[in-house]
Amino acid sequence: xxxxxxxxxxxxxxxxxxxxxxxxxxxxxxxxxxxxxxxxxxxxxxxxxxxxxxxxxxxxxxxxxxxxxxxxxxxxxxxxxxxxxxxxxxxxxxxxxxxxxxxxxxxxxxxxxxxxxxxxxxxxxxxxxxxxxxxxxxxxxxxxxxxxxxxxxxxxxxxxxxxxxxxxxxxxxxxxxxxxxxxxxxxxxxx
Numbered sequence: 766x767x768x769x770x771x772x773x774x775x776x777x778x779x780x781x782x783x784x785x786x787x788x789x790x791x792x793x794x795x796x797x798x799x800x801x802x803x804x805x806x807x808x809x810x811x812x813x814x815x816x817x818x819x820x821x822x823x824x825x826x827x828x829x830x831x832x833x834x835x836x837x838x839x840x841x842x843x844x845x846x847x848x849x850x851x852x853x854x855x856x857x858x859x860x861x862x863x864x865x866x867x868x869x870x871x872x873x874x875x876x877x878x879x880x881x882x883x884x885x886x887x888x889x890x891x892x893x894x895x896x897x898x899x900x901x902x903x904x905x906x907x908x909x910x911x912x913x914x915x916x917x918x919x920x921x922x923x924x925x926x927x928x929x930x931x932x933x934x935x936x937x938x939x940x941x942x943x944x945x946x947x948x949x950x951x952x953x954x955x956x
């Protein structure tokens with residue numbers, strides 16, 4: 766019996782980068798995206814800090830296609846949803862980030878790869894996000910995601926999956942990880 770699916774790999778590769786804040790998870794994601802586009806159709810997003818006057822004041826979602834939306838901000842978001850000093854733009858997050866992920870589900874594409882940076886506290890405030898991430902991980906898709914080192918209930922369950930490769934990003938290892946991740950996904954195209 767042939768296990769090959771529309772992902773181009775037998776069961777899909779699922780990689781979760783985890784690490785402390787500012788360990789380099791997003792930097793790795795940004796470095797691998799251009800290379801992975803050579804073999805995969807990418808869907809998803811990454812998160813960047815918004816810095817003003819040398820102070821982090823928020824977070825912005827950027828899709829792999831370049832669409833942008835503020836996820837959280839200390840002063841520029843009018844929202845009743847708050848996490849620490851940040852007001853959360855949940856509707857904007859769902860409109861931009863989730864739509865990018867859903868586009869990959871809506872098409873019959875040979876080699877989709879879903880980028881999810883990050884599966885963190887702010888993003889997990891969205892029930893729709895939790896459901897979509899679960900759906901993606903339960904199917905034979907290729908996924909490159911990030912999550913904080915400190916477990917949240919959702920990520921704790923996710924990390925128990927037997928089909929998930931967890932890679933901890935440390936300052937010592939982070940410079941070598943982009944090449945390792947690129948090789949892992951690109952070699953799977955030829956299996």
